Amino acid sequence: MRGKWKGKKVGVLMGGRSSEREISLRTGEAVAGALRRRGYTVVAIDVDRNLARRLEEEGVEVAFVALHGRWGEDGTVQGLLEMMEIPYTGSGVGASALGMDKLLSRQIFIAQGLPVPRYELVHKGAESEIGGVLEKIGLPLVVKPRAEGSSIGVRIVTRKEELTSALDEAFSFGEQVLVEEYVEGQEIHVGILNQRVLGGVEVVPRRQFYDYQAKYTPGETRYLIPPPVDEHKREELYRVALEAYRSTGCDGPARVDTILSPKEGPVILEVNTVPGMTETSLLPKIAQAAGISYEELVEEIIEGASLKT
Numbered sequence: 001m002r003g004k005w006k007g008k009k010v011g012v013l014m015g016g017r018s019s020e021r022e023i024s025l026r027t028g029e030a031v032a033g034a035l036r037r038r039g040y041t042v043v044a045i046d047v048d049r050n051l052a053r054r055l056e057e058e059g060v061e062v063a064f065v066a067l068h069g070r071w072g073e074d075g076t077v078q079g080l081l082e083m084m085e086i087p088y089t090g091s092g093v094g095a096s097a098l099g100m101d102k103l104l105s106r107q108i109f110i111a112q113g114l115p116v117p118r119y120e121l122v123h124k125g126a127e128s129e130i131g132g133v134l135e136k137i138g139l140p141l142v143v144k145p146r147a148e149g150s151s152i153g154v155r156i157v158t159r160k161e162e163l164t165s166a167l168d169e170a171f172s173f174g175e176q177v178l179v180e181e182y183v184e185g186q187e188i189h190v191g192i193l194n195q196r197v198l199g200g201v202e203v204v205p206r207r208q209f210y211d212y213q214a215k216y217t218p219g220e221t222r223y224l225i226p227p228p229v230d231e232h233k234r235e236e237l238y239r240v241a242l243e244a245y246r247s248t249g250c251d252g253p254a255r256v257d258t259i260l261s262p263k264e265g266p267v268i269l270e271v272n273t274v275p276g277m278t279e280t281s282l283l284p285k286i287a288q289a290a291g292i293s294y295e296e297l298v299e300e301i302i303e304g305a306s307l308k309t
Helices: 021-037 051-058 076-084 093-100 102-111 127-137 160-171 212-216 231-247 282-289 294-303
Strands: 009-014 041-046 062-065 119-123 141-145 155-157 176-181 186-193 196-205 221-224 253-261 265-272
Touching: 009 021, 009 051, 021 041, 021 294, 041 051, 051 076, 062 076, 062 294, 076 093, 093 102, 093 265, 102 176, 102 231, 102 265, 119 127, 127 160, 127 176, 141 160, 155 160, 160 176, 186 231, 186 282, 186 294, 196 231, 196 282, 231 253, 231 265, 253 282, 282 294
Parallel strands: 009 041, 009 062
Antiparallel strands: 119 176, 141 155, 141 176, 186 196, 186 253, 196 221, 253 265
16 A cells, blocks of 8 residues: 555665765665655664664565675564565565575576576586586676676686686685686666566676666667567566566566576576665666656555565
């Protein structure tokens, strides 16, 4: 029901300690502004180790999770909110943890029969494994940290001599790295809200791929809405994306990142359980194309806030 949280104290949780802090602050500021314009009582909280105390001091009754990356998007804050019995937006503890962990989510997708790139897990200190990985996957390939977002630490490797530096960069974010095949095709991001597909957007970066700079630098990427594919392929892509969302137990908003390969069809890259929510982020762009304004989108998200367990 619309407006059930109006009159309650809404805490917008933003910032945090992850490598995506600056993007989270931008998301949180945009969300807080939209909620205030819709008549909600809002307190913006820059999340740190004193979050539990801040929530109590501010009298927060419902939380809008605008945190990206570790210690926010990965189920940790969701667990705290569950313990404090504060309803919150988005996915619960388990789905949030799965969405952040590229290895475990891949294993879930495979178990559900969903298409993913071929990949291998490489452990820090065991880089000798990479020879066998190259034989199995071949070049080009993609190197990425097991648990980071916003394409942080991700590199496309086209030559063997580039591999060491790519691994070093990825290992700076954790002890395990995914090395996966590079899938040629259209990169299409699918927006989902409360179990329904809102639509999709093809991203066409000027750079080698849709990396951090391409995502957050104006003019570095073209956005095609709806994706320029025939209706049958688009419907199949959206079906696969919704299955990925459901297979990991997602709730509320999410963005499913895919490659539409001419040979293989839709291939799932990952599910983002706290998609960017600046007014120019992908989910708001997709929603706008579906006739949902930014403020309407934010309000629908907050009105879906709940405890999950």
